Amino acid sequence: MATMSDKKLDVSLSSEPRWISWGSVGNMRELGLILIIAALSIAMSFASPYFLTWNNFRAMLMSFSVEGIVVVGMTILLIVGAIDLSVGSVVCFAMVVGGYLFLAGVDPWIACLVGIGASGLVGAVMALCVTRIGLHSFIVSLAAMxxxxxxxxxxxxxxxxxxxxxxxxxxxxxQGNIYGLPVVIIIFAVVVLIFDFLLRRATVFRKVFYTGSNEKAATYSGIRTDRVKFWCIVLCSTLSGVAGVIYMARFGAATPTFGVGMELNVIAAAVIGGASLKGGSGTILGAILGMALLSVVSSSLILLDVSVYWQDAIRGMILLAAVALDHLLHSRKRTRTEKPAKG
Amino acid sequence: MAQPFVLEATGISKAFGPVRALDGVNFSLRKGEVHALMGENGAGKSTLMNIFDGILRADKGEIRLDGRPVEIVSPQRAQELGIGLVHQEIALCPDVSVAENISMAATNRRRNLLMNYGEVRRRARQVLASLAHDIDPEALVGTLSISEQQIVEIAKALSLDCSILILDEPTAALTGREAAKLFEIMASLKARGISIVYISHRMAEIFANCDRITVLRDGRYICTENVAETGPEEIVRRMVGRHMGDLYPPKNPGSASAPIVLATEALGDGERFADVTMELRQGEILGIAGLIGAGRTETALGICGLNPLKSGRVLLDGRDVTPKSYSDSIANGIVYLSEDRKGAGVFVDLPIDQNVSALDLARISKLGGLLSRTKEQAQAGKLGASLNLKCGSLSDPVSTLSGGNQQKVAIAKMLSVKPKVIVLDEPTRGVDVGAKAEIHRILRDLANAGTGIIAISSELPELIGLCDRVAVIHEGRMVGEVSGENLTEEHIMHLASGLAGERKAHGHHE
Structure with missing residues (x-):
C-alpha cells in the first residue's frame, strides 16, 4: 500500500467531538424529542399547576419504568431487523409462573428466577423458529403472543x-424506596444505562447493527447472523420476564390478562425514538424518550380531562405524526445527499 | 447517414440544489441509429435519460420529437410519445409471469376492472417472438437468468410501440455471449427503424455496435463523434478531460516463477462446481473467466468458506486452511469481495468507518469487547487515504458516496484484516472509468506488495488488461488457463464456451 503515489488526503479524521460522531442524526432526534417533551410539559404546566410537580413526574416515571425495560429489549430486536409481538404475554407469563411457584411453596426469589427463565425459554423457542425454520419473527411472535x-x-x-x-x-x-427514589425507577435507570452503553460500545452489539442493516453483507463479513438474531430474540423475552417479575412484586398479584396491548405501546416508543422496522438503526435513549413522550401525552390527556375514549385515538395519531415527520425529513435528506453525490 | 432526427434536445439544464447535474446539454438522435452516450459516473447520463423518460423535468432547454417541441411531464407521457427506458437495474416483478410483466404498463393504462389474460399472453408472445424464442411467457420472471430478464425489460419497452429505446448499461450484468445476443437484438430493432440510445462503459462494445457517440463530462456536453472517425483512447480522453496514459497498470511477468501462495485441490461443492484445482502465485493477479452461471462466484464463495464445500482442500502457503465458515477464512487471511456491492458488499446506511471495521471488530476494540472510536476512525482514515477515498466525513453513511468510492470502502473493509489473499468478484462493476483505472492500480499495487489477488470478471478486456494469468471455468469445471501471448478474448471465449474443455477433459483421462 505504501507504494501508492498520489495521496489526496480527502478523508477527514476524527477532528469532531466524539459525541457528535456517534451518529449526529440520532442525536438530533433525541434532542428533538427532549425539546418536544419540554415544550409539552411547559405548556401543560399552564393548564394544570399539578403537572410540573415532583409527584406527577415520579408518577409518570413509575408508569413507564417497568415497560421501559421491555422497550430496551424491543429496540435491540428492531435494530437486528426482527420484531416481537409477544412481549405483553411474556411479561404476564413470568409473573404468572413466578406467582404460581411461590404459591406452591417455592422461595420467591427462586420462583421469580424460574419465571424469568421461562420467559427466556419462550424467546429461545421463537428464535429457533426464526433462525432454523426461517419464519418471519412477526408471525412467530404473533403465534407466541x-x-x-x-x-x-x-x-x-x-x-x-x-x-x-x-x-x-x-x-x-x-414498592420500596431508596432515599425517596422508588426502586423500580432505579432498576429501570440501571438497565437503560447499561444497555445504552453496551449498544454504543460493545463489539457484540455492533454485530446487531451490521445484521440489521444488511444481513447479507453481515454474512459476507463473517458474522454469524443467525446467532446474533437468536440472542437478540432471547434477550428481548428475558427482559420482558424481568419486567414481569418486577410487576409481580409491585402489584402483589399475578393477573393472567396483564400486559394485553403492551407490545403496541412498546413498539411505538421504540419507533418514535428512532428505531426502524427495517432494522439497522435505533438507540436506547431515543426509545426511552419515545416512551416518555407517550407518557407525557397520556398524563396531559388525563389532566386535561380528555375522555378515556379519545385518548387512544390521540396517542395513535401522535405515533403516526412522529413517524411520518421523521420519514419525510429523512427521505428529503437522503435525496438531497444522494443525487449530487455522484457528480 | 441522411436519416432525419427523431429526437433533438438543446440546452438541457438541470440542478439538484446547488449541484448542476446538467448544464446546457445537447443531444440528437437519428432515426434507426444506435447512439452511445458516454461519460464517467456523475457526468449526467442518467439524469439526461430520466429527463427524456419524464422521470425528471429539465429546468431549461428544449426537446423536439420529429421536429415538434414536446413537454415530457411524466413517464406515462414518455410512453405515449414512444420513448421507452430500460433501467440499469432490473425493475420487474419476480413473482409474476413474463407476460404480465411485459403488459404491466398497458395494464396500468387500461380502465377495465378485470384482467384479460388471453390478451396479455398474446401480446407477450408477439413481442417476444421478435426478440427471443426461448423465453416462455408463462414463466415466472424470478426463474429467468439476468440476461433473460434484461430481454423481458426490453420487450416491456417495445410492447408500448416505442420508436426510441434507451438502454442504460444493459450489459453490465451480462457475459460476452449474452451481450452478443443483445447486440443482435439491437441490430434487428435498428433495422426496424427504432432509434436506440445506448449507455455503457465498455468501449469495445460501443465501437462494435454503435453509430455515433456523445460524450458528457461533469454535466456538460463535450462532443458527438461518428464511431468510424474516432477511437477508444480519444473517447476516454474526452470523458475524463485528461490523458489517461495506459488504461491498465503494468503486469508482473516475474510472478510466473514466484512461490505459490494459495492452491486449491479438487475443490467441489457437489452441485455447482467440481474438481477445481488452481494455484495463485506471489505477486500475481489471477483472473477467473467464465459465462454467467458457470460457477465462478460459487467457486469463490467455496474458497472463502461462504458456501459449504463437499470435497477438496484449500492450501495457503502449503498449509491446509480448508474453511468451515467465512470467519475461519478471514482468520486465515482469505477475504471475499462480493459482486453485489449494495446487496452484500457494504452496509449502505452505516457510516464509512463502521463499514471498514466490519470484518474484524477485535482490531478496533479494547478491554476485550469495547469498541474504540479512536481506533475505528484511525483505521478507516488510514485505509481510506491509501485508497484515495473521497468522502466528506468518515461518519457519513456509505450511501452518500459514488459507486467508485463505495467500492473503495468495500475494498478498505477487505484490507482492514491485512489479508494474504483477496478474492474479488466483479471488482469494477458499475464503477466509472476513472475510478476503474484507480481500482486496477490499487489491485496491482497490492499484488506487488505481496497480497495474492484473484479477480472474477465478466468483462474480458478487464481480465486481459489486469491479470497476469486467467483461469477459465465452464459448467463448474476448470477447462484451462491462458497467460502471456495467449491472453486474448478469443482464447478465453473458446475455453469459456466449452469447446476446448471437451477435448482437454478427454486428454486427461486417456
Whole structure:
C-alpha cells in the first residue's frame, strides 16, 4: 500500500467531538424529542399547576419504568431487523409462573428466577423458529403472543393469583424506596444505562447493527447472523420476564390478562425514538424518550380531562405524526445527499 | 447517414440544489441509429435519460420529437410519445409471469376492472417472438437468468410501440455471449427503424455496435463523434478531460516463477462446481473467466468458506486452511469481495468507518469487547487515504458516496484484516472509468506488495488488461488457463464456451 503515489488526503479524521460522531442524526432526534417533551410539559404546566410537580413526574416515571425495560429489549430486536409481538404475554407469563411457584411453596426469589427463565425459554423457542425454520419473527411472535397468553390463563384458571403473602424483602423491588427514589425507577435507570452503553460500545452489539442493516453483507463479513438474531430474540423475552417479575412484586398479584396491548405501546416508543422496522438503526435513549413522550401525552390527556375514549385515538395519531415527520425529513435528506453525490 | 432526427434536445439544464447535474446539454438522435452516450459516473447520463423518460423535468432547454417541441411531464407521457427506458437495474416483478410483466404498463393504462389474460399472453408472445424464442411467457420472471430478464425489460419497452429505446448499461450484468445476443437484438430493432440510445462503459462494445457517440463530462456536453472517425483512447480522453496514459497498470511477468501462495485441490461443492484445482502465485493477479452461471462466484464463495464445500482442500502457503465458515477464512487471511456491492458488499446506511471495521471488530476494540472510536476512525482514515477515498466525513453513511468510492470502502473493509489473499468478484462493476483505472492500480499495487489477488470478471478486456494469468471455468469445471501471448478474448471465449474443455477433459483421462 505504501507504494501508492498520489495521496489526496480527502478523508477527514476524527477532528469532531466524539459525541457528535456517534451518529449526529440520532442525536438530533433525541434532542428533538427532549425539546418536544419540554415544550409539552411547559405548556401543560399552564393548564394544570399539578403537572410540573415532583409527584406527577415520579408518577409518570413509575408508569413507564417497568415497560421501559421491555422497550430496551424491543429496540435491540428492531435494530437486528426482527420484531416481537409477544412481549405483553411474556411479561404476564413470568409473573404468572413466578406467582404460581411461590404459591406452591417455592422461595420467591427462586420462583421469580424460574419465571424469568421461562420467559427466556419462550424467546429461545421463537428464535429457533426464526433462525432454523426461517419464519418471519412477526408471525412467530404473533403465534407466541396467543399461545403464551393461553398458557397464562391455563395456569391460573383465568383468575388472578393473589400474592399478598410475598415477603416484604421481595415486595421491596416493586414498592420500596431508596432515599425517596422508588426502586423500580432505579432498576429501570440501571438497565437503560447499561444497555445504552453496551449498544454504543460493545463489539457484540455492533454485530446487531451490521445484521440489521444488511444481513447479507453481515454474512459476507463473517458474522454469524443467525446467532446474533437468536440472542437478540432471547434477550428481548428475558427482559420482558424481568419486567414481569418486577410487576409481580409491585402489584402483589399475578393477573393472567396483564400486559394485553403492551407490545403496541412498546413498539411505538421504540419507533418514535428512532428505531426502524427495517432494522439497522435505533438507540436506547431515543426509545426511552419515545416512551416518555407517550407518557407525557397520556398524563396531559388525563389532566386535561380528555375522555378515556379519545385518548387512544390521540396517542395513535401522535405515533403516526412522529413517524411520518421523521420519514419525510429523512427521505428529503437522503435525496438531497444522494443525487449530487455522484457528480 | 441522411436519416432525419427523431429526437433533438438543446440546452438541457438541470440542478439538484446547488449541484448542476446538467448544464446546457445537447443531444440528437437519428432515426434507426444506435447512439452511445458516454461519460464517467456523475457526468449526467442518467439524469439526461430520466429527463427524456419524464422521470425528471429539465429546468431549461428544449426537446423536439420529429421536429415538434414536446413537454415530457411524466413517464406515462414518455410512453405515449414512444420513448421507452430500460433501467440499469432490473425493475420487474419476480413473482409474476413474463407476460404480465411485459403488459404491466398497458395494464396500468387500461380502465377495465378485470384482467384479460388471453390478451396479455398474446401480446407477450408477439413481442417476444421478435426478440427471443426461448423465453416462455408463462414463466415466472424470478426463474429467468439476468440476461433473460434484461430481454423481458426490453420487450416491456417495445410492447408500448416505442420508436426510441434507451438502454442504460444493459450489459453490465451480462457475459460476452449474452451481450452478443443483445447486440443482435439491437441490430434487428435498428433495422426496424427504432432509434436506440445506448449507455455503457465498455468501449469495445460501443465501437462494435454503435453509430455515433456523445460524450458528457461533469454535466456538460463535450462532443458527438461518428464511431468510424474516432477511437477508444480519444473517447476516454474526452470523458475524463485528461490523458489517461495506459488504461491498465503494468503486469508482473516475474510472478510466473514466484512461490505459490494459495492452491486449491479438487475443490467441489457437489452441485455447482467440481474438481477445481488452481494455484495463485506471489505477486500475481489471477483472473477467473467464465459465462454467467458457470460457477465462478460459487467457486469463490467455496474458497472463502461462504458456501459449504463437499470435497477438496484449500492450501495457503502449503498449509491446509480448508474453511468451515467465512470467519475461519478471514482468520486465515482469505477475504471475499462480493459482486453485489449494495446487496452484500457494504452496509449502505452505516457510516464509512463502521463499514471498514466490519470484518474484524477485535482490531478496533479494547478491554476485550469495547469498541474504540479512536481506533475505528484511525483505521478507516488510514485505509481510506491509501485508497484515495473521497468522502466528506468518515461518519457519513456509505450511501452518500459514488459507486467508485463505495467500492473503495468495500475494498478498505477487505484490507482492514491485512489479508494474504483477496478474492474479488466483479471488482469494477458499475464503477466509472476513472475510478476503474484507480481500482486496477490499487489491485496491482497490492499484488506487488505481496497480497495474492484473484479477480472474477465478466468483462474480458478487464481480465486481459489486469491479470497476469486467467483461469477459465465452464459448467463448474476448470477447462484451462491462458497467460502471456495467449491472453486474448478469443482464447478465453473458446475455453469459456466449452469447446476446448471437451477435448482437454478427454486428454486427461486417456
Amino acid at each position: 396467543v399461545i403464551v397468553r393461553g398458557l397464562c390463563l391455563a395456569i391460573t384458571g383465568g383468575t388472578p393469583l393473589s400474592l399478598f403473602s410475598l415477603p416484604p424483602s421481595f415486595k421491596f423491588i416493586g
